[in-house]
Amino acid sequence: MIYEKEAQDIVNQRIDSYNYNLNPKGLYEPIRYILSMGGKRMRSVFTLLGCNLFDDDVSPAIDTAVGVEIFHNFTLLHDDIMDKAPMRRGMPTVHQKWNDNTAILSGDAMQIEAYRWMTKTPLHCLKPVLDLFSQTALQVCEGQQYDMDFESRSDVSLQEYINMIRLKTAVLMACSLQIGGWIGGAGDKDAHVLYDCGINLGLAFQLQDDLLDVYGSADLFGKKIGGDILCNKKTFLLILAFDKAQGETLRQLKFCTTTDTYGEQEKITIVRNIYNELNIRELCQIEIMRYYQDALQLIGELSCSQERTKPLRCFVETLMMREA
């Protein structure tokens, strides 16, 4: 059986083995660039661990895992254009280093590359894998659209927010895990359990991101702390705070998120103090742990032995502890 680190290495090796030094350079160089930035390769690790639950040999799942990973990196590339983000993983984003047109077109090519890799899925499950992948990829676009729609709305409910991150983040993790299971030979029941498990992991993961943006360590997190607060991003924390706040606190929170009165650090401090006063950090942590516990319980419901689920459980525990 393989563990997270080994799965990550397998995926990185396969990605590196591919020759992206093709012409025209303007198309392929940005793809090489963003794929070489690294990252956790979480989604492809899910695919390999999902496969490994049912089959000792994960090799039939590697190309599919790479496909999922390339698709995820494509979404980052295009999201960065839409968000006008200058940096990603401590490096200039593609549209910043080149230009918007290059970022659009290279992203388009990456999406095709993702499908090209997905199409190497073993023939016996090619069609169901592609159907689930396409459905999922569309949902990721829907999530991104809702996320952008939320920017100009002030009445986003917690339920709407959870639905948005389910689409934008969780379904791709769920899909990665289920596809891995399918390739390994999982039956329908196990496949669905894996999907639900991935949804819970994805929701927990995104809520952690929201939390780390406010309470993380800048050194570990690799991003500026408080970024979401500065751009009034509707995160779980902010929506929850608006739900809980009353009287003077509510007035202060409204004022703070609708005016440009405060300096950057000052604004972050005020909003964080409101969060502290309302217990937002703890409430968010409770939600996160609930999703992780649900995921672990679902893993327990799989038809495979406790022993076989160990790498996946270890990976989930690593995610639970993450500070970056």
Added chain:
Amino acid sequence: MIYEKEAQDIVNQRIDSYNYNLNPKGLYEPIRYILSMGGKRMRSVFTLLGCNLFDDDVSPAIDTAVGVEIFHNFTLLHDDIMDKAPMRRGMPTVHQKWNDNTAILSGDAMQIEAYRWMTKTPLHCLKPVLDLFSQTALQVCEGQQYDMDFESRSDVSLQEYINMIRLKTAVLMACSLQIGGWIGGAGDKDAHVLYDCGINLGLAFQLQDDLLDVYGSADLFGKKIGGDILCNKKTFLLILAFDKAQGETLRQLKFCTTTDTYGEQEKITIVRNIYNELNIRELCQIEIMRYYQDALQLIGELSCSQERTKPLRCFVETLMMREA
């Protein structure tokens, strides 16, 4: 057997039958909008006629044909952002009617939709169809990148230009035709002949576009005549003119395409006069006819009866005569 018009109707019906009134509206409304603009549906017609060469029943090829058509419309959507084009088929482009972010994301979703339809290809040829489609889609991106690269170059050769339009335009027509053949049951030899035939048709079609931009009727063509001349686009005509021009004519052509001295209509007239002087129109028409003749000859090499190839030959003849 079905002819162009019937094939077009079948594709349009299938496209219309699909419910694009989904949420979020910001994502799906632009897709519905660009698909409702119409167009010749050439690529999907190729797929259905290709299938019909070998099978009386084209129904197994319809979803695949729709997939190819949606992919083509996706490329138009994203190309329009990159070219900052305000109009398409007499209507505002998506990025103009909405905004760049909407156009990027809706385009991404369309590309996924294209694959979703392609995945409905009959299982017995699903993998080869998807492999050829992905290879082709990547080549289309390569063609678009070369086209953008050419904007800042003054030494583009005719050979480079033909290679660019082969990638940007011809390979998708070739792929559409070959895929249709495969679904109909074509053997390897016929499939390759269809591909080569599509390449010739695509090259002829694009050269016609270049020609119509200078010598077409604005009413019929639906675009402003002389648009390529105004933006110094490296078309077959301009590159050929630079190849042929000498002395004062060459000096005048260089001056005209590198300075902003002339008014719009004046510039178009000067360049067109140079083209006339150098016989560019006739030389281009000869090339176009050569490609069409090669395409017709390849159709003659197919293993099916003359009778069965009639709809495809008719379609090619319609294309030869086109003024729009």
